[in-house]
Amino acid sequence: MPESLIFKDRNKLSPYYIPKRLPHRDQQINTLLSIYGPLLKDIWRSYPRFIQIVGPTGTGKTCTTIRFGELIAERARKEGINLQFVYMNCKVDGTTRYVLYSNLVRKITPKLSVRSLSPEEMIRQLIEYLRFEEIFLIVAFDEIDYFVQMSPKEHIIYDLTRIPEFHPGETTPVIGEIFIARSLKWHDLLESGERSTLGAGIIEFPRYTSGQIRDILEDRVGEAFQPHAVPDETLDLISDITAGPPVNGDVRVGLELLYYSGILAENMGSRKVLPEHVRKVYSGINPTITAEDIISLSNDGRLILLALVRGLRASGSAYISLRELRKFYHIVCEEYGVKPVEDFEAQVQDLIYRGIIDMKSLMEIGISGAAAIDLEKFLNNLLGQLERRERGI
Numbered sequence: 001m002p003e004s005l006i007f008k009d010r011n012k013l014s015p016y017y018i019p020k021r022l023p024h025r026d027q028q029i030n031t032l033l034s035i036y037g038p039l040l041k042d043i044w045r046s047y048p049r050f051i052q053i054v055g056p057t058g059t060g061k062t063c064t065t066i067r068f069g070e071l072i073a074e075r076a077r078k079e080g081i082n083l084q085f086v087y088m089n090c091k092v093d094g095t096t097r098y099v100l101y102s103n104l105v106r107k108i109t110p111k112l113s114v115r116s117l118s119p120e121e122m123i124r125q126l127i128e129y130l131r132f133e134e135i136f137l138i139v140a141f142d143e144i145d146y147f148v149q150m151s152p153k154e155h156i157i158y159d160l161t162r163i164p165e166f167h168p169g170e171t172t173p174v175i176g177e178i179f180i181a182r183s184l185k186w187h188d189l190l191e192s193g194e195r196s197t198l199g200a201g202i203i204e205f206p207r208y209t210s211g212q213i214r215d216i217l218e219d220r221v222g223e224a225f226q227p228h229a230v231p232d233e234t235l236d237l238i239s240d241i242t243a244g245p246p247v248n249g250d251v252r253v254g255l256e257l258l259y260y261s262g263i264l265a266e267n268m269g270s271r272k273v274l275p276e277h278v279r280k281v282y283s284g285i286n287p288t289i290t291a292e293d294i295i296s297l298s299n300d301g302r303l304i305l306l307a308l309v310r311g312l313r314a315s316g317s318a319y320i321s322l323r324e325l326r327k328f329y330h331i332v333c334e335e336y337g338v339k340p341v342e343d344f345e346a347q348v349q350d351l352i353y354r355g356i357i358d359m360k361s362l363m364e365i366g367i368s369g370a371a372a373i374d375l376e377k378f379l380n381n382l383l384g385q386l387e388r389r390e391r392g393i
Contacts, residue, residue, distance in 0.1 A: 005226065006266040006273065012224035013259040015252050015292045018066050019223070023215040024208065025064045028053075031203055032068040032178075033075075036138065039175050040072075040079050043136060046175050050161055050198055053180045055205025057355070058250025061180050062087075064205070065140045072138065083136045083175075084108060090147035091296055091354070097154045098122075100147070104139065123159060127166055130173035138176035145186035149353045152189045161197035207249030214239035216251055217258055225262065230273045234261070237275045241282060252290050257281060289356055289367075300341045301351055307332045308357060308367060319364040322348070 004010075011017060022029070032051070039046040053061050069085030076083030086107050094100035097119035105112050105126050112129055114122045130137055141147070147156060157179075164172045179198070187195055208216070214235055221230045238261070241247065242254035261277040270277070294302065307329035311320040314328070326344060333340045341347055348365075351357045358366045 004266060005271050006229050006262050007224060008226050009224055010259065010262070012220055013255050013262075015255065015290070018063050018070075019219065020067075021219060022060060022064055022067055023219060024212045025060050025205075028060075028064050028203055028205060029068050029071070032065075033071060035201070036072050036176050037075060040076055040081060040083075043076075043079075043081055043083075043175070045171055048164060048172060048174055049176050049201065051176070051178045051201040051203060052184075052198065053178060053203050053205065054182070054184055056182060056207055056248065056250070058247075058252040059205040059207055060251065061205050062142055065142070065178055065180060069138065069140065076136070081136060082134060083138065086137065086139045088139060088141050090141060090143040095147055095150045097151075097156055097159065100156070101126075108135075108137070109133075120159065123163065124166055127163065127172060127174065135173060137174045138178070139174070140178040140180060142180040144179040145181035145183070146353055148186045148189050150350065155191070155194065157190055157194040157198060161194070208243065208251055209249070210239045210243035213242045213249065213251055213254050217254055220255065220258070224258075225273070229262075229271065230258070234273050234275050234278060237278050241278070250290075252292060256285075256290055256292075260285075293354065293356060296354075297351075297356075298347075299338070300347050303332050303336065303338065304329055304344075304347055305351065305356065305367075308365065312366065319358075319360070319366040321363045322359075322365060323362075325365055 012019075035049055035051060039049070053065060055061050066085075066087055069087065073083050073085050086104065088100065088104060088107075090100065093103040101119045101122040102114045105114050105122055108126065109129060112125055114125070117125060129135075141160075144156075147154075160177055163174050166172070184202075187198075190198075217235055217238060221235065238254055238257050241257065242251065243249055247253045257278060258273075260281045262273050264281055265273045265277045268277070294305075297305070304325070308320070308325055310332065311324050311328040315324070320328075322345075325348070329344065330340055348357070348359070352359050356367070358364075360366075
């Protein structure tokens with residue numbers, strides 16, 4: 001395959017790539033290091049610290065937390081301490097305690113079998129294993145607000161913040177838990193005791209400004225694109241689009257806009273990513289939903305979303321009823337040769353909690369921020385993006 005005239009390494013624009021440098025998040029990283037770093041000095045007498053990271057979508061919460069995990073693990077190694085940092089995404093790793101805890105154990109060690117254990121026994125066995133192997137642990141639970149909304153009766157916070165009580169009077173190998181959420185609204189679903197044990201350790205992630213987004217994109221351009229392939233005016237335009245409504249500083253959208261503008265420029269035979277490429281790509285997407293959002297959906301979720309798009313197009317309205325959505329969903333399933341799911345309402349609720357669709361009432365279901373674009377074209381575009389990413393294109 002000939003060398004691209006546009007891209008140097010397009011993987012550097014992936015939402016899953018964590019760069020070594022995170023512009024405008026040094027303060028948050030240093031705060032985390034100041035909380036957990038001192039624990040390394042006397043690790044056997046340290047008690048766990050529970051921290052909450054809060055900020056809107058696309059403000060660098062996940063990247064910053066994972067980068068902190070790399071830094072604190074490296075510091076621990078220099079001190080001769082076996083410290084593992086484990087990242088858990090509650091949308092991906094499970095919305096029940098059983099699935100989430102079993103995936104947590106799996107990420108830490110293959111030596112423990114959890115097949116016949118209850119969620120509480122899994123945690124207890126994991127603590128015993130860590131203690132025996134002299135391994136210390138910091139765990140980040142991303143999308144914790146999503147988990148609590150989907151499974152409010154699981155009381156996961158009660159479990160996780162009471163780990164020290166498994167061995168009263170003794171320290172625990174779990175020295176930190178970080179809970180990542182878009183806001184603090186999920187606290188309303190917690191019991192008072194759970195809110196109390198969470199504590200007041202909150203690190204806020206404000207929305208990025210246009211100038212800050214430009215700094216982030218400029219760093220990625222240096223890693224992802226050939227020299228001089230992205231002019232300043234192109235970066236300025238993408239930064240302004242990303243900072244303003246309806247994107248509101250979601251840097252993930254800025255990175256996707258940069259990526260697909262580069263793809264378009266390359267397909268058109270251009271040596272540069274020009275503002276006209278950006279405008280053409282931007283006009284064909286819904287900036288409130290990214291390909292990453294679609295990637296994280298189950299196949300059933302994607303089919304329901306497609307059914308909603310079809311229903312909205314057919315009705316010519318901004319909303320359709322739940323009954324109409326179900327009818328279009330059955331049509332889509334028949335078209336794709338798929339059996340409709342029994343938990344249809346739960347799947348719809350999942351899309352609502354993810355912020356992909358709006359539900360004002362049983363008679364008013366729509367797609368967030370999508371009134372001004374061709375919805376079916378938008379979804380086909382995103383599904384096409386997903387297919388290309390899965391093929392590595």
